[in-house]
Each structure stands twice: as C-alpha cells, then as structure tokens.
Amino acid sequence: MKPLLPTSTAGSLPKPSWLAEPETLWSPWKLQGDALVEAKQDALRLALQQQQHAGIDIVSDGEQSRQHFVTTFIEHLNGVDFNKRKTVKIRNRYDADVPCVIGEVSRSKPVFVEDAKFLRQQTKQPIKWALPGPMTMIDTLYDEHYQSREKLAWEFAKILNQEAKELEAAGVDIIQFDEPSFNVFFDEVNEWGIATLERAIEGLKCETAVHICYGYGIKANTDWKKTLGSQWRQYEEVFPKLQKSNIDIISLECHNSRVPIELLQLIRGKKVMVGAIDVATDIIETPEEVANTLRQALKYVDADKLYPCTNCGMAPLSRQVANAKLNALHEGAQIIRQELSQNN
C-alpha cells in the first residue's frame, strides 16, 4: 500500500568529494572516461542508500550523474555551441556566461535514460527523475538561431517529450520538470510556458511534476529574496493556469519562505510536494518544525495529495547537513502520519 504522505526530495543531493568539488554548483568532475562512468554509478548507489536510510519513500539519483540540472541536458543536444559563449542575465537576476544556440536543436541520443535504468535496477521503490523545463532551458542560453524565446521553448518541449517517454519506458514513476523560471516571467508562463510544459508531457502515462522554487541557496538567490518584501506572492501569478493544466504534481517552496500558505488553495485538486526543508541554511530543521509546515499545508491540500519534500535541491550543502535534513523530513512526516491516523 502507498504510504500516506510519501516523502521525496526536490532533486539534487551533495556529491562525494572524490567525484566532484563539494558544496559547489557546476563543480568539475575529478575523474574522466570509464573511471568517471563507474564513479557516477557508485555515487548514485550512495545517494540512493542515503535516502533509504533516512526513510525517504520516493527516491531519486540525487542528480549524481549530472554537473548541473540544466546545462548537462543541453550539452547532449545538437545546435548548441558550448565554445561560443555570451553573457546573459539568468532569471533577470544574475549574469552568467552561457552557450549559444547556433542552429536547429535536436537530440540524437538519450541523455539520462541509461542512468535511470541503472537506478531502476537498484530499487523497487518509486523513482522520480528530474529534467529541466523548457522555459528554464531557454533562459540558460543565448539564442542566435531562433531569436524567439517561445519558438525555442517549443523545440525544447519536443525534445524533452522524447526523453521523458524513454525515461517512462525505463521504469521511472514520476518525471519532474524543474521550472524556477515560472516564478519570474509570469506573462510568458501564462502565454506559452505552461503550454510548452504540457507539450513536454504529451502522451506520458507515468506521473508528472513541475518544481517551482526560489532557487538554490546561493548568494544571487538569497539576495534576490531580500528584495521580495514581506509576502512572496509569485505563485499567485501562475497557479490558476497550472491548476487547469495536465500536470499531476506541483513541487514548491514553503518552509522558511514568505510564501503565504493560503496560495495553495489556488492549486486545489493537484498533488503538492510541499517544501518543508530549507536548503539555504545549514541549520537542521527539527521534526516538529517540519510537522508544523505540513500541518499548515494540510489546511489547503488533502492528506492523500500531500508529499513532504525539500524546498529545492541540496547539491550546495555538505553531505552531513543534507543527511540530517533528510532524517528531519522523514521524522516530521511521521509525526503527521500519526496525527492523521489518530484522527481517523
């Protein structure tokens, strides 16, 4: 039987120091060739074990096989030149040196399917796999070819759909699209962002999720959060249309954020991965703090649709801190499970 309040993480977990520089985004690999392939698989096994020991119900690869949640996927596509770089502002927030789209984009072979098959072999638990969403992909590139954000997003949606179908065939139970850009470009989200996301999930029978957060706990993001005022109402702009979309699950940031919890009303009927772990601090949540966030969310989300989760990926944290946070997530969920079973 499916457990009540199945726990999961938004995505990434810290990498071992023998694989990549710890506590760093875009950290270069420390190995090459066959040794790197083997090391990534070993790291995936460890990340899985770490989640299992903590009692996480829906497990992932902890993104051990990729350097970055967007760029690694794009690296495998045709039409993008990684040697030709331009500076753009990512999510209207920080400058980054990004590759250029120089021709038609396409996928000549699967990107993560072998990694997903490997994870599938390691566990019978439900597995979740993360892909970047179309809008977040275009926001991480300089486009010389299409010169239209919308056009490029539709192209990426087609490619993502090919990859997603193969991930589903490999046994992935939930495919998640990371769309932090949905929290920034509201007009575009409503005009074509959600439509391109629905194109990416077309024909899938497995469950689908979209993760919308306020970013990793890096300085550019924490500085931006300081400018958002006492109430973060960004979700209000996109939730109504998302509620009507075909996406099954919405993954969002709650704990320690200034998101008014009642905004969850706007996605009534959807399953919600409620972020009950702050990834922007090393302070470990107590189980009671986690339980409290979940209790608040339960006012607006039915118990059978609530999935306790982390606010975002934990790649920039130390392994120790990430481990302790996973334990807290499980223990906090246990408190609420007990409360719910007593009330029934």
Ligand SMILES: [Zn+2]
């Ligand atoms: Zn995130």
